[in-house]
Amino acid sequence: MTPTQSFGLPPARRFVGLLALLLAAGYGVDAWQTLSVGRWHKPGAAIFPIAVAILLAISAVSVLLEKHGGADDPMPATFSLPEGADLRRLLKVLAAFAIYFVAMPLIGNMIASALFLLASMWLLSDDPKRSVARLAIYAIVIALSFEVFFVRLLKVQLPGGVFKQWLF
Amino acid sequence: MNSLQGLLYGLQIAATPTNLLAAFVGAFAGTAIGVLPGLGxxxxxxxxxxLTFSLDPTAGLIMMAGIFYGSMYGGSTTAILLNIPGESASVVTAIDGYQLAKKGRAGATLTIVAVGSFVGGTLAVVGVMMFSSSLANLAILFGPAEFFALTAGGLIVMSRISGGTLASALLPMTLGLMLGTIGQEAVTGETRFTFGIPDLAEGVSLVPVVVGLYGFAELMLLVEDRAHAANRPESVKMRDLLPTRTEWKRAVPSWLRGTFLGFLFGLVPGPAATLASFAAYRLEKATSKYADEIGTGAIEGVAGPEAANNSAATASLVPLLALGIPFTPIAALMISAMLVQGIQPGxxxxxxxxxxxxxxxxxAYIGNVMLxxxxxxxxxxxxxxxxxxxYLFIPLLLVLSVIGTYSVRNSIFDVWVLLAAGIVGxxxxxxxxxxxxxxxxxxxxxNIEKHFREALFLSDGDPWIYVQSPIAVTVWLxxxxxxxxxxxxxxxxAFADAMAQESSL
Structure with a gap:
């Protein structure tokens, strides 16, 4: 079994409800202050956002006031999140994914993809004897295949980066 | 052009080599997507x-529809063999499907499911053909008030029947409405909530939000779930694929019941395929001669729901084709494809x-045969x-999701939206x-905002415009x-549950 840590679902949902209530307030005030309300016969751009802000506030309050734990409650009492090595692995994959976006315009999609593939395959493989060389070959083959299929064949525009002139 | 002439004309269009290839690629990729956990x-x-932007609009939409149907077919494979539904509409299939697989009937069950999906999908296309053209003729009479009733009413219905509590659907729905107000608004062209970010002027793109919510979020769940990663299915031999005569006989009525029920669900806004499969399962439990066996490995428990979810998936094309209104995320993506190609749905x-x-x-006929x-x-x-x-397919799908998202508007900003949507998902x-x-x-x-404001413009500010026409009143009723x-x-x-609990005490 994957090691996990349990948290109470009702407080977590209430936290989301509170965030949504704050968002509704900020969004509604911004719409009121920066957009024109207009008149009934000529409604302005603020009307709909204000209506949405009110609806968002109502839905946020309905989350805050939810009753939990009854016999007919369709929701579980807790939810689980990974912990320890699994949590670290999830966060590392997320970080690698974010670095991939930053690197993409700089070094180009193909190289950034190959590096991300290698890093994430390494992080996700449970095999203690995993070979970097083998994973690197997989990463290069997949990145190259994507480049040929999307950029060359389907003419999809992807960032070339600083190495564009030396590749292909 | 009547329905039969239309169908013959459509067959001529669909049978061109490009469109046949699009249907095949869609069906093949869709089945793979349905089989692989993580991507629904x-x-x-x-x-x-x-990718469809570089194709002819018809070929692009045919490919998208093929993926939709294909993933419905493929989703049941993991449900039966591993007790892991490939997508939400196959959750019910896993109950009896996995039990049947444990009894050594995995091959026969897969055949019953595939034929049931074919029956559901094909019969539903007949309904789509008849309903869509009639409804489209009626919809020509619709004005802003009627379209407002359809879109706003549809969203209200969806928020109530999506499953879970009201708040669980209402909060995300209003967040979606809020995101939809970002960028240039449709009536006067005024820019809203862009906070000086040029990429937001065109609004929040649908693709990164959908890929993030449904693709990236699911892949993150797979990253943390190592228990499922260890599961490996047994191989299925060709000779095991043939159901017995009794299994065929028991499946036929369930397929027909599921198809009919699924079609009705497909016309209602909401996650039609999933709801239809659950409803079909309950219907089988209520009507089947073998109701006692359902839940322990009965063929009716997979035949009915699978026919229903494919029928519902097909029927959900009716509001898209006839009215240009998307009530499901997939229909929304198909509308996006049409708009990019310069085609106004409606x-x-x-x-x-x-x-x-x-x-x-x-x-859809050709696609079902291919599937x-x-x-x-x-x-x-x-x-x-x-x-x-x-460790191989999760990174591969993550890279694919970035390439797909970036290529819509050539925007790195959209890729960040994908990451944010993934975390929210x-x-x-x-x-x-x-x-x-x-x-x-x-x-x-x-769309709701546009119709709402246009109706007020047209009526010179009279709010009764929304409930004046018989069509709008009918929709609201x-x-x-x-x-x-x-x-x-x-x-x-709830009452039945309470009674059951009381009697068990």
Whole structure:
């Protein structure tokens, strides 16, 4: 079994409800202050956002006031999140994914993809004897295949980066 | 052009080599997407969306529809072999399907499911053909007030029947509506909530939101779930694929019941395929001669729900084709594809672009035949796909999601939106909030606002415009009827549960 840590679902949902209530307030005030309300016969751009802000506030309050734990409650009492090595692995994959976006315009999609593939395959493989060389070959083959299929064949525009002139 | 002439015309369109290839690629990729855990039909269609821009509009839509149907077929394979539903509509299939597999009937069950999906999908296309053209003719009479009733009413219905509590659907729905107000608004062209970010001027793109919510979030769940990664299915031999005469006989009535029920669900806004499969399962339990066996490995428990979810998936094309209104995330993506190609979806689609309307309908027949041919003889291939290690396919799908998202508007900003949507999707999955209302809110929000304001402009500010025409009144009455019926059904279910608990004490 994957090691996990349990948290109470009702407080977590209430936290989301509170965030949504704050968002509704900020969004509604911004719409009121920066957009024109207009008149009934000529409604302005603020009307709909204000209506949405009110609806968002109502839905946020309905989350805050939810009753939990009854016999007919369709929701579980807790939810689980990974912990320890699994949590670290999830966060590392997320970080690698974010670095991939930053690197993409700089070094180009193909190289950034190959590096991300290698890093994430390494992080996700449970095999203690995993070979970097083998994973690197997989990463290069997949990145190259994507480049040929999307950029060359389907003419999809992807960032070339600083190495564009030396590749292909 | 009547329905039969339209279908023949559509078959001519769908049978061109390009469109046949599009249907095949869609069916093949869709089945793979359905089989692989992590990517469901919505993320699959979203990823393929940018690729369709380089195709002819009809071919692009045929490919997207193929992926949609294909993933419905493929989703049941993992449900039966591993007790892991490939997508939400196959959750019910896993109950009896996995039990049947444990009894050594995996091959026969896969055949019953594939044929049932074919029956459901093919019969539903007949209904789509008849309903869509009639409804499109009626919809030509619709004005802003009627479209406002349809879009706003549809969203209200969706928020109530999406499953879970009201708040679990209402909060994501309003967040979707809020995201839809970002960028240039449709009536006066005023820019809103962009905070000086040029990428936001065009609004929040649908693709990164959908790929993030449905694809990235699911992949993150797979990253943390190592227990499923260790599961490997047994191989299925060709000779095991043939059901017995009794299994065929028991499946036929369930297929027909499921198809009919699924079609009705497909016409209602909401996650039609999933709801239809659950309803069909309950119907089988209520009507089948073998009701006692359902839950322990009965063929009716897979035949009915699978026919229902494919029928519902096909029927959900009716509001898309006839009215140009998307009530499901996949329909929203298909509308996006049309808009990018310069095609205005709506009631005039059938007259202005008959090649798309009839081509798509005819391709559904062809696609269903292809899926049957792909799924039964190639079951071994699909099973072997499940043996690909997670460490290979999760990174591959992540890169694919970035390429697909970036290529829509050549924007790195959209890729960051994908990451943000993925984190929101992961959190919403954990906290039991619904995702579909957020997507449909995002796509319908600008339409609702446009019709709402246009109606007020036209009526010189008279708010009674929204309930003046018989069509608008009928739509609102239908919305009220669906909400009341849902409320009564929930009360009855709660009462039945309470009675059952009381009697067990």
């Amino acid at each position: 039909p919505v993320a699959g269609v979203a990823l393929i969306l940018p 009631p005039l689609l059938i007259t202005q672009h008959p090649e798309i309307f009839w081509g798509l309908i005819a391709s 049957l041919a792909l799924n039964i003889p190639m079951v071994g291939v699909w099973v072997s796909l499940l043996r690909i290690p997670h 992961y959190a919403f999955n954990k906290l039991k909030f619904q995702l579909a209302p957020l997507v449909v809110g995002l796509i319908l929000g600008p 239908l919305v009220a009827a669906i909400l009341i019926a849902g409320f009564i059904a929930r009360r009855r279910a």
